[in-house]
Amino acid sequence: MALRFRRSIKLAPGIRMNLSKSGMSWTLGPRGASVGIGKRGARLNTSFMGFSSSQSLYKPPPRQRQSTTRQSASPTRYISLTCGVTDDGVLTFHDRDGNELSESMVELAKKQNREAILELIQRKCDEINGELDALANIHLDTPSPHSRPSFVPESYIPSAPLPPALSLPRWWEKLLPKRLAKLEAAHQQAVAHHHRQLEAWEQDKARHEQEQERRQRFIEHDIHHDIAAMERWLEETLQDIAWPRETLISLEIVEQGQHIRLDVDLPEIEDMPSKTAAVPVRGLKLSVKNLPAVQVRKRYMAHVHGVGFRIIGETFAALPCVHRITLSGFSQRNDPATGQVRDDYLYSVNVERDDWERIDFMALEMVDVVESLAQFDLRRQMTKTGIFKPIQPI
Incomplete structure (x- = not known):
């Protein structure tokens, strides 16, 4: 009898969960980031990833007084500007209000902060090329099926509250009975407060230890026998992966947990990065070039197979009771007959x-x-250059 569960989970910053009876699915994916430079003052102050510099940026010409020919320097002028690099490799310079700087001011910034700006350009270059590497190498962290889940206990970090120190009365306080009584009352109040703190600490520690016992049973027993525990553990495992592209996975657990069917919503080829970057030896610029269409298709081919490879490996390692996995990957494409979007399966594989x-x-x-993946029971219609024809999944 097949047990079907369906769940949809959206990763941080928020979590959205939907439950139904037809299967289980969740969404995995990364979040983006941006970089910039801040500069302020009559001297140009630049900060990039811990690197900072400060040089003179602008001085207005001296102003003559009406009553004398002596010249005096004008007051220091403080400005702020922001430098960035677009995805196309274009350097941008703006003032505090978001207005573009003049060419003369841009040249000053480049001349006086060459190393800092080069640091920013190199970071953008690494970001563009790193995305290509992340997509191509997602399978490199696939765990061995021989590595089994193990419980790692977490210590209760907060230490027990210390009892209050007894304040000894000074010699003159011993001569005043009311003063002694006041000191004793304060000490008893501190002792009572410590007792309440200690009681709360012991309760929190007991709850922590109980949770650790439940977690140990969950990992060492439940995920080997209980379908719901298998779902939850596999969900935790796949959510811990830094997916370079948002990935939707649906699963069905059958045969008392020995067989798992996985449907993977693969990214579309249009979502693949299609540019490569390089920093020329001369000049402050970033060279960004479009990859040939054939290379984009080959990288897409490697990525969608790498996603399936990684998910299969993570599932075998997370659930030792699973003996067979059927994984099918599909992508959304436009139907040339109707113009509507349809799900086309690109490959389907059975792995023992x-x-x-x-x-x-x-x-x-x-x-x-x-x-x-071709060494297993695989259905796939694909050219050597990564052109897929839709198939009927296993």
């Missing part, structure tokens, strides 16, 4: 645990994921 264990997980950099 015994066959999966033959892969050398200590040498994944030598594994071609496109060829690796």
Whole structure:
């Protein structure tokens, strides 16, 4: 009897969960980031990733007084500006109000802050090329199926509150009974407060220890026998992965947890990065070029197979009771007959645990994921350059 569960979970910053009876799914994906430079004052102050510099940026010409020919320097003028690099490699310079700087001011900024601006350009270059590497190398962190889940206890960090120190009366206080009584009352009040703190600390520690016991049972027993625990554990495992692209996964657990069917909503080829960047030796600029269409398709081919490879590996490692995984990957495409968007399955594969264990997980950099999945029971219609034809999933 097949048990079906469906859940949809949106990763941070918020979590959205929907439950139904037809299966389980969740969404995984990263968040973006931006970089910039801040500069202020008559001297140009620049900060990039811990690097900072300060040089003279602008001085107005001296002003003559009407009563004398002596010249005096004008007051220091403080300005602020922001420098950035677009995805196309264009350097931008704006003032505090967001207005573009004049060419002369831009040249001053470049001349006096060359190293800092180069740092920003190199970071943008690494960001563009790093995205390509992340998509191509997602399979490199696939765990071995021989690594089994283990419980790692977490210590209760807060230490027990210390009892109040007894304040000894000074010699003159011993001569005043009311003063002694006041000191004693204050000490008893501190003791009572400490008792309440200690009681709360002991209760929190007991709750922590109980939670640790539940967590240990969950990892060492429940995920091997309980379907709901298997779902939850696999969800936690896949959410911990830094996915370079948002990925929707649906699953169905059958055969008492020995077989898992996975449907993966793969990214579209239009979402793939199509540019590569380089920093020229001369000049303050970033060279960004479009990749040839064939290279984009090959990178897409490697990525969608890498996603399937990684999910299969994570599932086998997370759930030792699973002996077979059926994974099918699909993508949204426009139907040329109707113009409407449809789901086209790109590949579908059946993998037995015994066959999966033959892969050398200590040498994944030598594994071609496109060829690796082909050694299993695979359905796929694809050219060598990464053009997919839709297939009927297993």
